[in-house]
Amino acid sequence: TFFSPTADEASQLLALVAQCDPQDAWSRRNPQWNSRQAFGRPSAGFRFGVPRELNFLGCRASERLFSQARQRLTALGGVAVEIDFTPFLAAARLLYDGPWVAERYAVVGPLMTRQPEAVLPVIRDVLAKAPGTDATATFTAIYQLQQYKARCDAILETLDCVLTPTYPRPVTLDELEAEPIARNADLGYYTNFMNLLDYAAVSVPCGFMPDGLPSGVTLFGRAFTDQYLLGLADAFQRAERLPLAGGARLET
16 A cells, blocks of 8 residues: 555655565566556546445545546546446455454454553454464455355446445544444445455545545456556646645646
8 A cells, every 4th residue: 555645646656666575475566457557547438336325424525525526537538327326335344344353353352362462452353353263264254255256247247347435525534433333334434445446546636625634546457467557547647736735826
């Protein structure tokens, strides 16, 4: 995961570090089609999916900014295609409602046993049910996820990418402190399925609300489409012309 002021910088960083590590059993080779050469302005007529039913948790400002972002992608030559987002959301729910919390517990479980005070209370609460996860439930969830992935992949086959809000609405620190699990679930509404489905994604700012809080959109697609998505995000960012850190602006 990269955090950078521009999509162009993220593309350069990815080109430098996307190397297969023979010492890491989970490392994969970056295919040639995902090299820096894939970064660039998208061809006219690219097809981007938009969820048929969008959830902004009642935030009208988020809804307006997303509508403007959709129009901007269309102005860049894109063709919006409404899609059924149900299987993506179903996969997202498995992240915390399924056995994948046990994977996280495998990492921090010993620390929670030795020094429970070293782990944030909200993390302890989320992982509390992990030790009770059994193998049968795990395999059942894996099979279920594979069914969702087949449906989601079939949708992506007809598209170049999908456009969603990065989150339904901004969440304040006070809200997080009051209801950490519920508000984190809100923030992950459009993203919790990404890792489970093995997708690539880029989040890019799309404006500010009247109260000054930020909003963003996410472009996602199949694995190893990072450079293509970054090229699209770069074109979007240059058209948006929002100020960068320090007040600088991208050239159009």
